Each structure stands twice: as structure tokens, then as C-alpha cells.
Amino acid sequence: MSRHTPHAAVIAGLCLLGAGALAHAAPSGQTIGFTCLACHGDKGQGASGIPPLAGRSADALYGMLSEFKSGKRPGTVMNRHATGYSDEELRAVAEYFASQPAK
Amino acid sequence: MTFSRRSFLKAFGAAGALGALAGCETLPKRGGGGHVVVVGGGFGGAACAKYLRRLDPSIKVTLVDAHLSNYYTCPFSNLVIGGELGMDAIKVDYNALRTKHGITLVEDHVEAVDADKRGVRLKSGKTLNYDKLVLSPGIQLNYDKIVGYSKEAAEKLPHAWKAGAQTSLLRRQLEAMPDGGTFVMVAPPNPYRCPPGPYERASLIADYFTKHKPKSKIIILDPKDKFSKQGLFVEAWENLYGNMVDWVNPERGGVVASVDAASMTVTTKDGDKIKAAVINVIPPMSAGKIVIAAGLDDKGWAPVNQRTFESVKTKDIHVIGDSSIAGPVPKSGYGANSEAKIAAAAIVAAFNGEQPGDPKFVNTCYSYVSAIDAISVAGVYELDKDNKIIEVKGSGGVSVKGGAHYRAEGLYAKGWYESIKADTWG
Ligand SMILES: Cc1cc2nc3c(=O)[nH]c(=O)nc-3n(C[C@H](O)[C@H](O)[C@H](O)COP(=O)(O)OP(=O)(O)OC[C@H]3O[C@@H](n4cnc5c(N)ncnc54)[C@H](O)[C@@H]3O)c2cc1C
Numbered sequence: 001m002s003r004h005t006p007h008a009a010v011i012a013g014l015c016l017l018g019a020g021a022l023a024h025a026a027p028s029g030q031t032i033g034f035t036c037l038a039c040h041g042d043k044g045q046g047a048s049g050i051p052p053l054a055g056r057s058a059d060a061l062y063g064m065l066s067e068f069k070s071g072k073r074p075g076t077v078m079n080r081h082a083t084g085y086s087d088e089e090l091r092a093v094a095e096y097f098a099s100q101p102a103k
Numbered sequence: 104m105t106f107s108r109r110s111f112l113k114a115f116g117a118a119g120a121l122g123a124l125a126g127c128e129t130l131p132k133r134g135g136g137g138h139v140v141v142v143g144g145g146f147g148g149a150a151c152a153k154y155l156r157r158l159d160p161s162i163k164v165t166l167v168d169a170h171l172s173n174y175y176t177c178p179f180s181n182l183v184i185g186g187e188l189g190m191d192a193i194k195v196d197y198n199a200l201r202t203k204h205g206i207t208l209v210e211d212h213v214e215a216v217d218a219d220k221r222g223v224r225l226k227s228g229k230t231l232n233y234d235k236l237v238l239s240p241g242i243q244l245n246y247d248k249i250v251g252y253s254k255e256a257a258e259k260l261p262h263a264w265k266a267g268a269q270t271s272l273l274r275r276q277l278e279a280m281p282d283g284g285t286f287v288m289v290a291p292p293n294p295y296r297c298p299p300g301p302y303e304r305a306s307l308i309a310d311y312f313t314k315h316k317p318k319s320k321i322i323i324l325d326p327k328d329k330f331s332k333q334g335l336f337v338e339a340w341e342n343l344y345g346n347m348v349d350w351v352n353p354e355r356g357g358v359v360a361s362v363d364a365a366s367m368t369v370t371t372k373d374g375d376k377i378k379a380a381v382i383n384v385i386p387p388m389s390a391g392k393i394v395i396a397a398g399l400d401d402k403g404w405a406p407v408n409q410r411t412f413e414s415v416k417t418k419d420i421h422v423i424g425d426s427s428i429a430g431p432v433p434k435s436g437y438g439a440n441s442e443a444k445i446a447a448a449a450i451v452a453a454f455n456g457e458q459p460g461d462p463k464f465v466n467t468c469y470s471y472v473s474a475i476d477a478i479s480v481a482g483v484y485e486l487d488k489d490n491k492i493i494e495v496k497g498s499g500g501v502s503v504k505g506g507a508h509y510r511a512e513g514l515y516a517k518g519w520y521e522s523i524k525a526d527t528w529g
Pocket of ligand 1: 142143144145146147148167168169170174176177178179180181211212213214239240241242263264265296297300304391392393423424425426434435436437438439467468469470
């Protein structure tokens with residue numbers, strides 16, 4: 001423990017606390033986003049009628065996901081997926097895909 | 104949580120500090136290093152290897168599989184059996200894992216795990232040493248659980264439950280069968296790989312028979328009282344194939360006592376003898392042989408920490424995919440892919456002295472009820488307070504009954520297949 005610089009230790013310590021060193025952090029946008037790639041294309045680019053997600057606006061993605069969850073937006077399968085997430089998780093995954101490069 | 108000096112220094116070194124400045128969640132390059140050996144390059148193993156490198160390129164990954172040059176996917180193999188696709192459509196190319204992701208590929212069979220020395224012994228005689236080992240060897244078929252069945256008998260009575268030569272064998276037998284013949288499937292008991300798989304297979308064979316051998320019959324002998332997406336399958340069979348498909352539950356005599364390859368007969372526990380032109384025996388199964396040989400199983404399947412998929416029996420060995428016990432997450436390619444990513448993140452976290460975040464698992468199994476129509480079952484899973492995997496309340500379920508979406512789902516199933524192949528091996 002004595003061999004690293006104090007500077008790095010302070011920052012890393014803060015990071016651990018922030019990310020939940022004591023409790024586990026909630027599933028990240030990336031963790032959730034990774035599960036969508038098996039349908040929406042390995043880069044979120046869409047495939048065979050399944051729409052793309054990468055690079056689209058976070059608000060638009062979140063809006064659609066919320067509507068799948070509430071049932072307002074019809075779908076073949078997305079209603080059954082969107083109901084698996086809290087609103088915070090849907091927001092996080094929307095942000096994740098918004099941050100990915102569009103294909 | 105304890106840090107080894109090595110991981111502490113690595114985690115809190117320069118890369119850690121930069122990562123902290125850039126935000127704690129998205130560290131693209133963590134730099135903790137370490138060597139991971141992954142055994143099995145199927146849906147679980149290949150995805151885990153790829154995502155380890157994606158999450159932390161400083162990790163060295165070696166992927167060992169006995170079938171790198173001839174791995175065929177079970178998903179979509181029922182379309183081959185039904186005559187809709189050729190074998191090349193379900194073959195996997197491993198090149199990108201090496202060229203794009205820097206994974207070392209070794210085509211060899213793993214004979215033994217030496218957990219004390221952190222090594223795996225290969226058939227070629229070589230030993231590979233690991234910091235962490237990931238086992239995703241799929242399933243072992245327990246031929247001896249059915250009287251009269253064996254690896255040799257499977258050359259005449261195919262299981263086609265591992266895709267490859269068995270898939271084309273069953274296809275050839277169906278092509279050679281005369282119109283008016285009987286196809287018998289011996290369905291497996293729970294738990295088994297791909298719960299809706301046998302019934303998708305029956306559907307696609309019924310589609311083929313309807314188009315080419317309409318006087319033929321399909322009998323499914325089942326030791327189970329109910330099966331996945333049953334309501335949807337039965338409805339589709341009646342609508343599309345009249346009474347061609349006869350599902351025989353245990354009450355009606357579905358439990359099989361023995362099979363005989365020489366006389367092409369199946370004898371049920373009730374004493375009925377059924378002679379058939381083609382017999383597909385899907386025997387009981389368990390975790391891959393290597394998992395059992397390494398003493399990682401409990402009654403045939405591997406219990407794992409549900410947050411990390413590390414074996415509860417041996418440290419630093421993670422078991423994912425069909426071989427593991429993952430609560431309500433079914434033994435599917437999708438499930439294996441989902442578990443692979445969680446295990447990869449947990450290993451990266453361990454190498455870098457971090458705590459893994461909460462996981463989320465997903466499954467969707469599309470099943471074709473005809474060559475162009477599909478149904479699906481979906482689920483989203485998380486951990487409860489006791490770190491057990493549970494399905495998120497109110498999520499998931501099966502397609503809406505009645506068929507309005509089946510054509511669209513038939514198209515989306517192709518999108519799923521393209522996507523998961525690219526996500527796993529691309
Ligand atoms: C007919 C059928 C249809 C299916 N359809 C679907 C579907 O539509 N959707 C879906 O999600 N799932 C489907 N599945 C299920 C899916 O195929 C499995 O759940 C998935 O393959 C599990 O992945 P895995 O990594 O655990 O094992 P596998 O994909 O079987 O990979 C295991 C690999 O390990 C290798 N191996 C094993 N032991 C050793 C050893 N000792 N040394 C070296 N290599 C070894 C094997 O060669 C193999 O390549 C289907 C299955 C069947 C049978």
C-alpha cells in the first residue's frame with residue numbers, strides 16, 4: 001500500500017466510494033446495453049427489421065422504452081423486455097446507446 | 104473485500120487514476136492484466152472471451168475448443184432439419200476472435216483441470232496455466248439413461264442435440280423416409296438445453312412433411328406433463344398441420360422404457376411398441392464432462408455464485424452457459440451469451456480490485472412454428488436480496504396468442520440470429 005502515489009490513491013478511493021465499494025452499484029447502462037446487442041446488432045446497428053439504437057437521441061430512446069413499458073407503444077417483444085427495468089435503468093441504457101457511434 | 108498486493112497496485116496505478124478522472128463507470132482500459140483460459144468456444148465461451156478483451160484489453164485470453172474448425176450452432180439447426188437451410192448457414196467462423204480481438208485460439212480437447220496448479224491439461228499433452236478459468240463446455244448427453252441407446256446407436260437414432268454431423272444425419276433420414284412413414288421423437292426430461300427446442304423441431308418437420316410427405320405422422324413421446332410455450336405450439340400445430348403432430352404426455356404413455364435401433368422400435372413404459380421410419384432420441388443430459396470430472400457439479404450441474412458465475416466449489420473457476428445452474432435463466436444460447444458478459448465483467452473487476460456492479464440477465468428464445476412464422480418467450484432477470492437470480496416481476500412471457508405477430512417474429516428471429524452470432528464470434 002505504501003508504494004503508489006498518494007494522488008492516485010485519493011482519486012481511486014473516491015472512485016471506489018462513488019461506485020459503491022461498500023454496496024454493489026446498480027446495473028450500469030453498459031451492463032444493460034450489452035444484453036440488447038444479441039438482438040439489435042453487435043454494435044446496436046439493427047438487423048433484419050430490428051431497429052438500430054446506436055447514436056440515437058437518449059430522450060427519444062427513453063421515450064420509446066417507457067412507452068413499451070407502459071404498453072402505450074405496441075410491439076412484438078419489446079413490451080416484454082421493457083417491463084424488466086426500472087425507469088432509472090431505462091434512462092441509463094438510453095444514455096448508453098446515445099453515446100455509441102451510429103453505424 | 105481484500106486486495107492482493109498485485110491487483111491493488113494495478114488497480115490504483117496510473118490507469119486507475121485516469122479512469123477515476125474520466126468517470127467511475129466507463130473505464131475502457133483498466134490495465135489489470137492477467138491470463139484467462141476459456142474452455143468451450145460456443146455461445147457462452149466465445150462471448151466471454153470477446154467481452155473480456157473488450158472490457159479490458161490488458162487481459163490475455165486463450166480460448167480452447169475441440170471443434171474450432173467445425174462448430175455449428177444449435178440455434179437454427181432445426182431449420183436445417185426441416186430442409187429450409189443448408190449446414191453452411193449454421194457454421195461458425197472463429198477468425199475474427201483472433202484477428203479483431205486478439206484472442207489466442209487453441210483447437211484441442213481439455214482432458215483435466217488441475218485447480219491447485221491453476222492449469223488445464225490438453226489432449227496434445229500441453230498444459231495451459233491460468234489466473235482465472237472459464238468453463239463453458241455445454242452439455243454431456245447421458246446415452247446410458249435410455250435402455251438400448253448409446254453413442255453407437257445414435258448413428259442410427261440421431262439425437263441432433265449437438266449440431267453438426269448429427270444434424271445432417273437426421274435431415275438425410277427425413278429425406279429418405281417414404282411418404283406415410285412415422286417420425287418418433289423421444290423428448291428429454293427437465294432440465295435440458297433449449298426448453299422449446301424439441302417442439303420447434305417437431306413443427307419444422309411437420310412443415311416439411313405437409314409440403315412433401317403429407318401422409319406422414321409425428322409422435323412426440325414426452326416424460327414431461329407440460330413444456331415451454333405449450334399453448335402456442337399446440338394451437339399452431341392444430342391450425343397449420345391438422346392432426347399430424349401427436350404429443351403424448353406421461354398419462355397417455357409418453358414415458359419411454361427402451362429403444363431398439365435394429366428393429367427401429369420404441370417401447371414405452373406402458374408396454375406399447377411403436378415402429379417408426381425415423382427415430383430422434385434426445386436423452387437426459389448434464390453439464391459438460393469436464394465440469395463433472397473437475398468435481399464442480401452438484402447432481403450433474405454446476406452451482407455458481409449468481410453474481411459472478413464463479414464456482415461455489417473451486418476458486419477462480421467460472422462456469423457459464425448450459426453447464427451452470429442459473430436459477431430461472433433457461434439453458435439457451437441467449438442465456439449463455441448473457442451470463443458470459445456478466446462473468447467477463449466480474450473477472451475484469453476482480454483483476455482490477457473492483458466490486459462488480461449488479462448484474463442483469465436476459466433471455467429470448469424464438470421458435471419457428473413453420474418455415475416463416477415464429478413465436479418467442481422472453482425474460483429479464485436480476486438478483487434478489489439473497490443474491491439469487493429471479494425473474495423481474497411483470498416482465499417477460501410469451502408471444503400474444505393467435506398468430507398476429509408470428510410472421511413479424513419469423514423475420515425478427517433472423518435478426519436475432521444474425522446479431523447474436525456477430526455479438527459472440529464477430
Ligand atoms: C435444436 C436446438 C435448438 C436450439 N435453439 C436455440 C435458440 O433458438 N435460441 C437459443 O438461445 N438457444 C437455442 N439452443 C440452445 C443453445 O444451443 C445452447 O444453450 C448453447 O449452445 C449453450 O452454450 P454453451 O456455451 O453452454 O455450450 P455450446 O454452445 O455447446 O459450446 C460448448 C463448446 O465446448 C466445447 N467443449 C466441451 N468440452 C470440451 C473440452 N473438454 N475441451 C475442449 N472443448 C470442449 C464443445 O466442442 C463446444 O464447442 C438450441 C439448442 C438445440 C439443441
